[in-house]
Amino acid sequence: MTLLVFGHKNPDTDSICSSISLAYLKNQLGEEATAYALGEVRKEAQYALNHFNVEAPQILNIDDLTNKNVVLVDHNEYAQSADGIENANIVEIIDHHKIGGITTDVPISFRVMPVGCTCTIIYNMFKENNVEVPKHIAGLLLSAILSDTLLFKSPTTTEKDKLACEELSKIADVDMESYAMDMFKAGTSLDEYSxxxxxxxxxxxxxxxxxxxxxxxxxxxxxxxxxxxxxxxxxxxxxxxxxxxxxxxxxxxxxxxxxxxxxxxxxxxxxxxxxxxxxxxxxxxxxxxxxxxxxxxxxxxxxx
Amino acid sequence: MTLLVFGHKNPDTDSICSSISLAYLKNQLGEEATAYALGEVRKEAQYALNHFNVEAPQILNIDDLTNKNVVLVDHNEYAQSADGIENANIVEIIDHHKIGGITTDVPISFRVMPVGCTCTIIYNMFKENNVEVPKHIAGLLLSAILSDTLLFKSPTTTEKDKLACEELSKIADVDMESYAMDMFKAGTSLDEYSxxxxxxxxxxxxxxxxxxxxxxxxxxxxxxxxxxxxxxxxxxxxxxxxxxxxxxxxxxxxxxxxxxxxxxxxxxxxxxxxxxxxxxxxxxxxxxxxxxxxxxxxxxxxxx
Structure with missing residues (x-):
């Protein structure tokens, strides 16, 4: 049974990129895993997906999550998760938010770190597992960290986030600052409004x-x-x-x-x-x- | 303000050894941290402490934990923790049990892994931080893993636990099996009973x-x-x-x-x-x- 990997409702760039990247890592480690989104991909994440030529995750469209094995990224609260999440088997959680009171019947891997972005943690998991980060995944991880930390302007930024971006921008072959500004512009564009x-x-x-x-x-x-x-x-x-x-x-x-x-x-x-x-x-x-x-x-x- | 590091009430060998080892690691990383116990040290843990010449942690004896910075090891449920834990600042959790519904106001480091023993996670944290494990800490970590996994007989045992014990027994300079049997004997001795x-x-x-x-x-x-x-x-x-x-x-x-x-x-x-x-x-x-x-x-x- 495939693992369903998804971020929070009304997904931001971190929720989209962390679910795709973690599903990729799981696949490389021999586990069947598929990324899903709990809502439409927004403009900023779409810019990152287009730039690195990655398809958007499908919208999660499963009426009954009972006994489905799910991995939560970028959130750890029932209220922010899929409808019916209480009936799913949560098998893993990776996040960087406050602890939200989830309970399980068995021990699971639950990893929250006080860093700027979930993708910083996932990048470190690639390293810990000695899995090479391909260019398109590096690009998505980088995009999410730049987005969540507002190009390191956010007070939530840590040294781990900056170090990850330095390394990832080399693999992704982009100039971090100009890429971030282009992504922010695309994400906040008001073009479609009068x-x-x-x-x-x-x-x-x-x-x-x-x-x-x-x-x-x-x-x-x-x-x-x-x-x-x-x-x-x-x-x-x-x-x-x-x-x-x-x-x-x-x-x-x-x-x-x-x-x-x-x-x-x-x-x-x-x-x-x-x-x-x-x-x-x-x-x-x-x-x-x-x-x-x-x-x-x-x-x-x-x-x- | 020193970090208070403690395991669960009615502490077993893992709760005692993981709190001492994590406080040591924090100290090496430049953080003030002190191990405490939520109850008397039992015979098995006392055997390990004696064998590696380590003092037992003090019993936590603080009436009011309000605003104290605490680190929970080997548990992640309010009911198993210190009285008044709801008023403390929980700044970190390291555990291997099911997820118990704790909530925080800010992101913290929360690390649960489905392995046999908290000390297996802590041993890996020493490695991740490139901190050398001294002989006495290796002995305590080893004792806890052998105890929680019942010398690998428990179904909760993982490869990570076994690998950690192999490496730790070399540093601690003990034969894993005979040491485990001596510790179990000491822990289950009925000498004081008629x-x-x-x-x-x-x-x-x-x-x-x-x-x-x-x-x-x-x-x-x-x-x-x-x-x-x-x-x-x-x-x-x-x-x-x-x-x-x-x-x-x-x-x-x-x-x-x-x-x-x-x-x-x-x-x-x-x-x-x-x-x-x-x-x-x-x-x-x-x-x-x-x-x-x-x-x-x-x-x-x-x-x-």
Whole structure:
């Protein structure tokens, strides 16, 4: 009976890449194992799969997991796992999250390490088992680690993650930084959305000193494709009936937001300590609740 | 703040030896860590400690574990752990039992492997970290693996356990088999008990075809010290007012029981397919419920 290997629901790049890589390792060690996904592959993981020419795992489509042998990667909580997981035989767990209260009837291999990514653990398992990592698997492992650690910007990053990426980028034959940026851009691309959809994607309205102020925020690393349409964004924003409107395009790698706005320059300049112009970069500004809203509130009050 | 490393309540040889060995490994890796025990050291573990000249861990005697950093070895269930464990910071778990439902707020190192003994995992951790195993630690690791696997007789034994013992017995400079037998003898010694106490230690009375039959069973590998007093056992047994009485002295390594009895030889011969004499070895007879009782019941009936 084949082992079913899968990550969590709403799978991210780590869940997709760790299930494929672990199934590959199991196969090399003589065990029948197949990777599955608990949901559609998202854009970022799809970029990695395309780049290394690997097929996406099938969506797990088994009504009854009773007595099926399953391996959980990148999660260790029932609630994040397949429906009916309580009836499956969990035979192995590999993860890097907090311990989630799973129980078994017999001892199993259960390996959680406080590292940035499940794929860091799986890469070490290849080494421990003296199994060679082929180029396409190296590429997937690398993609997942770069994704989970945000190119080592995340506080969850460890030396083990960095070391793994150094070694894997050589096998995968890519430049780590430029590959990561391309993958992040693909993953956060807003290409399929209209200007109106992007502005309203995560939009909230506030009353600030009697003014109706709208603040929209999107996270993307594909800034260029927004800026290519800056004038169209601006004319849409100006056409709204808000007294003021700020669209923050947040870049989590640069840790700041580009601003396109309907407002007086002096309000924007004071609020974010910049020389205001359309598309200005507000360094360090990443939170609407903690930065955009209070900063604008006080700047508007001061410039009534 | 020092890490508190401990095994389960009512600690066996693995719990004692894995906590000492892991604390040693942590120290070598530059972490402050101290081994504790959740109860008195039993005879078998004490034999190992004496043989390798290691002090027993202190009994954990901390009223409030709140915010203490603890490492659990040889168990991964709250119920088997220290009182108040729910309030401690569990920072690491190393075990070989079924998964017991522990939860944490943050990712930790949680390593369970389906091997015969926690010390097998810890030995591999020494290797993974390139830390030399000194003679006394090798001796403790070896003792625990031999104990948990019953010198590889237990069905939980894996190749990893055997390989570890081969390597460890060289470092510890002992002959694995003779050391194991000496340790088992020390661990199951009945020296401190009187003849009457041994016969009645685990004793049950039955009615078999109208006869009052008593069956006592003790587990020991220190058969010699029983046989040295065979005549005294026999005169005590004959002095009782049972119609028949069988004392089974069970040897779990040889997988059988030596019998001292008040009964007709022909009944014992038929019941256990042996040529009955005092102290005869009944091969394969290890269970009172499944073997001693039904075999005697039918032999007594046949010889009324």
């Amino acid at each position: 200007i109106e959809e992007i502005v309203n994607m995560d939009f909230k309205e506030f009353d600030m000193s009697g003014k109706r102020v709208g603040i929209g925020q999107v996270f993307t690393l594909d800034i260029d494709s927004i800026f290519d349409k800056k004038d169209e964004f601006l004319s849409y924003i100006n056409s709204t009936d808000y007294d003021m409107l700020v669209l923050a395009i947040t870049d989590i790698i640069k840790e700041g937001s580009y601003l396109i706005y309907k407002a007086e320059d002096k309000v924007i300049s004071e609020a974010f300590n910049v020389e205001a112009h359309q598309g200005v970069f507000a360094e360090g500004v990443v939170s609407r609740k903690k930065q955009l809203v209070p900063n604008l509130t006080s700047a508007i009050k001061n410039n009534l | 003849i009457e106490e041994i016969v009645n230690m685990d004793f049950k009375e039955f009615d078999m075809s109208g006869k009052r039959v008593g069956i006592g069973q003790v587990f020991t590998l220190d058969i010699d010290s029983i046989f040295d007093k065979k005549d005294e056992f026999l005169s005590y047994i004959n002095s009782t007012d049972y119609d028949m009485l069988v004392l089974a002295i069970t040897d779990i390594i040889k997988e059988g029981s030596y019998l001292i009895y008040k009964a007709e030889d022909k009944v014992i011969s038929e019941a256990f397919n042996v040529e009955a004499h005092q102290g005869v070895f009944a091969e394969g007879v290890v269970s009172r419920k499944k073997q001693l009782v039904p075999n005697l019941t039918s032999a007594i009936k046949n010889n009324l």
